[in-house]
Amino acid sequence: MIAVLGATGRVGRNVAAELAGRGIEARALVRRPDVSLPLPAVHADLEAPATLSAALEGVERMLLLAPHGPNQEQHEAAIIDAAVAAGVRRVVKISGSAPSLGPNGPTPTAVAHWRAEQRIERSGMQFIFLRPSFYMQNLLETVAPTVAATGVLASPFGRAPIAMVDVRDVAACAAAVLLDDEAGERAWQPTGPRPVNFERIADYLGVRHLKVPVKLTVRVMRRRGLPAFEVEHAARMAAYFAAGSDGVATNDVERLTGRPPRPVEAFLDEQADAFRPVSRLARILSHTTTKEHI
DSSP states (O other): OEEEETTTSHHHHHHHHHHHHTTOOEEEEESSOOTTOSSOEEEOOTTOHHHHHHHTTTOOEEEEOOOOSTTHHHHHHHHHHHHHHHTOOEEEEEOOOGGGOSTTOSSHHHHHHHHHHHHHHHHSSEEEEEOOOOBTTHHHHHTHHHHHHHSEEEESOTTOOBOOBOHHHHHHHHHHHHHOTTOOSEEEOOOOSSOBOHHHHHHHHTSEEEEOOHHHHHHHHHHTTOOHHHHHHHHHHHHHHHTTTTOOOOSHHHHHHSSOOOOHHHHHHHTGGGGSOOSHHHHHHSOOOOOOOO
8 A cells, every 4th residue: 555645735735646646555645535536535634643643554665755845854754754653664745856855955945854754764674866967847837927027037037057857757756655565775866867957948938038136025025925934935046046046957756756857848838828928918928039949
């Protein structure tokens, strides 16, 4: 039996779909019922350890994908301890990007990921860590609305290379190591096929690129009413990516899944409507170029 924690999220939902599609015996651990999930759902609340014990009964392998937030470290500790007590033999953890991990990581989230990995290594369970780079799907939240409204791709990352990866490729890697009986204890770094930068993404979309200071990004997020934790996290990660800290591509997706990772061009083409300037002014402010590979 495989348990999927985080099955309602972007990566976890794709893992659940892949396991269900293969007819694998698995269950989704969720706080609230979700009838849209492709797997049977079992109640599991990271704030209530008693629910974790019951949810993990009979589980041999588990995907650990805890929600991002100020209580992430405590939540991951709770599910790791519950997994040990339930006799779970293997845990696959979706962690932070590899260069960010450590006791002095750029954000509390990165440090929480590192501490959870340390806890798992001490637990006696078999483990595999997936340390993906920046998700391509983040572009839908961070830049697409501004591109659609203004025709300008504004970002604080400048020309820094980022080895962006599609969440579906991360999910495919997770499913592969959950099912591989010979998977050893190690860490993998799923990335796209090559690093890209936001200036070239703007060129591919045929819109203008504008590098904005991190401080301005912070002010915009605060005006949008985002929680202080999210604003601080985003500001620190913006500085981390802008420094080129996550710009090295690997072939780990192909090694784990047998196929190459999706390039960012394919993702942008698939989501073209989300990045299309919609108003007359936005179309005027944007510019048209011939699409080239990034």
